[in-house]
Amino acid sequence: MAETALSEVKEADATGVISEIYADIRHALRVPMVNLIFRHMATVPGCLEWVWGTLGPIYTTGQVITAAETLLADRKPLPLHFSASEIASWNIDTAAVARTCESYGRANPVNLLGLKALQFIMVESAQARARRKPARGQPLKAPAVELPLLPPMADMATLTGEVKTTLLALTQQLHGHDGRVIPSFYRHFTAWPGLLAGLRTQLQPLIDSGSLMEAADALNRNAHGAARMLYLDSPVTRIEPPSDAVLASLTELIDLFPPNICKMTLIARALGAAIRAQP
Template sequence: MLAEVRESDAPPETAAIYAKLREAYGLPLVNLIWRHFAALEGVLPWAWDSVRPALPLLDAARERVRAALPVPGLPMGAEAAELATLYNRGNLSNLILLTALLRGKQGEATTPGAPPPAMLPTPLPLPRIEALPEEVARAVRALGALHGHEGGVIPTLYLHLANWPAVLKPLHASLSPMMATGRIATLRDAALAAASIEADRLRPYLAAPPAPPPEALATARETLRLFTSRVIPEMVPIGLMLAH
C-alpha cells in the first residue's frame, strides 16, 4: 500500500489543506494521491499551492474529458454507482491538474473567479484493508492486481467498495476480460489524450511556489508519473462505467 496520511489521522496543517481540497473539488473525501503527498515532506502544500489558481477552470475541462470517453454501462448497483460518481469527479480533476503539475508551469495567465462546485454526498467511511475480513480483503487486492501497478497500488475506489462486498467479485469478473482484451487500455489512452490537451491549457494558470526538499520532490514526481500515466487514467473509464 502507498504511504499516506488518512483524513482521520491528519495533523492540523495537513487537515487544513485537506479541507481546502474538499471544498475546491466539491468532494467529501480526499483522493489517495493527495493523501500520499501528505506523507512526503513539504509536498502537499507545494502541490496545493501550485494547482490552486487553476481550479476555477476545472469544471469545463473535466466535462470535455468526460465527453471524449463514451463508455458502456457496468451495472453493479446504486451504491456502487453513487460512490463511482464521487471518484469520477476526483479522478478526472486529478488527471488533468496533476498532469499539468508534472509538466510544470508554462506561460502566465490570470484565473477568472468562480465559486466551487456543490458538495457531493458524503459516502460511508473508507475501510482499512487490514480491518476487513480476509475474504473481502483478498477480493479488493484481486481487483488491484488486475492493473499490475508498480508497488501494488490499490485504487481507493476498490477499497471503498468493500463497504458492499457483494459487488467485488462480480466487478472483478466484468473487468478481467476487459483488461485482458485491451479494452481498458484503449479507454485509458483516450483519457490520457483528452486530459493532455486540458492539462496544457491549465499550465499558464499554475503558480510556482517554493519546491519541497529534493528527495521528497523526486519521490512525488515518480508517483505522479505512475498515477497520471496508469493509475488514474485506468480508473477514469472504470468509474464512468460504474456510474453510467
C-alpha cells in the same frame, strides 16, 4: 501480489495545515473524500503544502474542473453487463454506490489533469532552482458546499478473509504485481463483496480485449494536451521551486499515478452507468 501499498495520512488522522488542505480539496472538487494521491503526498514533509499552494488556484477557480468535464464530454462509459437479478443479489445500497461512482468519476479526471500540469511546472522548477525560495504552501479557502455521504473507506490494515482477497485480486487485475496503489474507489465497497466479485468478472473481458487499456491510453494522451493548456493559461506558471525531497517524490508519483487514474476514471464511470441503468 506483494502488499506494498503506498503510505498515506488518512483523512481522520490529518491535523493542522494538512487537515485544512484536505478540506479545501473536498470543497473545491465538491466531493466528500480526498484521493490517495494527496493522502500519500501528505506523508512527505512539505509535499502536499507545495502542491496545493501551486495547484490550488486552478482547483478553487474551477479551471481544472471545467477542463476535466470537457475531456470526458464525448466519451461514452465502457459497457458493464450486470443483470438486475445479479445486482439484487449483492444487497447493496444502490444510491450510495452511485454517489461513490459519481464522486470518483468527478475527482479522478480533475486530479489527472492536476498531476500532468504539475509535470510541466516541475520542468520549470528544475530550471529555476538557482533562485529557489521557501514555498509557503498555505491552504486556499474554498467556499463551503454540502457534500454527499459515501460508504466508509475500508482500512487495509484491518481487512481480512475473502473481502481482502477479492480487493487485492481487483488491484492485481489492473496493476499486475505492483501492489502499491490499491484503489480507494474499491475500498468503499468492502461491505458488499458480491459487488466487488461481480465487478472483477465484468472487467476481465475489457482487459482481455484491450478495450480498457486502449481507452485509458487515449484518455491519458488527451489529458496531456489539456494539462499543457492549463499550465500555459493559468497562474501555476509562476511558482517557487520545491525542495529536492519533494521534487523526487513528485517525480515518482507522476510516473505511477496517471495510468492508474485513467483506468479508475473509466471504471467508476462504467459502474455508475451500469447502476443507473437498472430499473
